[in-house]
Amino acid sequence: MRKDLPRVVKVLIDTSTFFDVWNAPKHLESVWAQNTLANLLLYQVAHPTLTVSSFTVFEHLDGLYRQRREVEAAEFVANVVPTLEVIYPDLQINDLASKIHAALRVNGKIIGIGDIFIAASAITANCPLVNANTKHFERIRGLGFPLTIENWRDA
Numbered sequence: 133m134r135k136d137l138p139r140v141v142k143v144l145i146d147t148s149t150f151f152d153v154w155n156a157p158k159h160l161e162s163v164w165a166q167n168t169l170a171n172l173l174l175y176q177v178a179h180p181t182l183t184v185s186s187f188t189v190f191e192h193l194d195g196l197y198r199q200r201r202e203v204e205a206a207e208f209v210a211n212v213v214p215t216l217e218v219i220y221p222d223l224q225i226n227d228l229a230s231k232i233h234a235a236l237r238v239n240g241k242i243i244g245i246g247d248i249f250i251a252a253s254a255i256t257a258n259c260p261l262v263n264a265n266t267k268h269f270e271r272i273r274g275l276g277f278p279l280t281i282e283n284w285r286d287a
Contacts, residue, residue, distance in 0.1 A: 143259050144254040144257060144262070145182050146261055147187075147192065147250070150192065157169070170287075183217040183259065185218070185249060185250040224256050225256050233248050241271040241274075260282050264283055266281050266283055
């Protein structure tokens with residue numbers, strides 16, 4: 133890496149940011165799209181491959197199938213997924229996700245299972261989680277789990 137560039141740590145891209153990256157070129161007049169693309173370009177200098185949880189792949193495919201867009205789903209699996217680093221849940225991620233889920237339930241702050249596994253994947257991989265909708269993930273951090281959150285919509 134060049135010395136004049138800031139150090140950019142590897143991150144895990146959540147579903148909302150994955151959609152932002154996907155859709156930003158269509159919304160270049162929006163500040164969120166400009167910020168997302170600027171952050172993406174800076175990130176990809178150091179990390180050309182995006183890292184996602186298998187639950188982000190699931191959520192994207194689920195949305196396509198619910199909209200009856202089977203051809204797009206097949207194209208996503210064939211053409212996009214191979215370009216990504218996908219983190220699949222192992223025993224360590226499952227264990228942490230269970231702890232997070234239990235803590236959220238006990239404290240009445242439940243969120244979706246997919247988000248719990250995405251957060252557990254980020255924590256286990258020691259990666260900040262990039263998300264455009266930080267509210268759910270703040271609940272996890274608020275319960276003492278070491279989740280770092282970034283929002284690429286911010287400058």
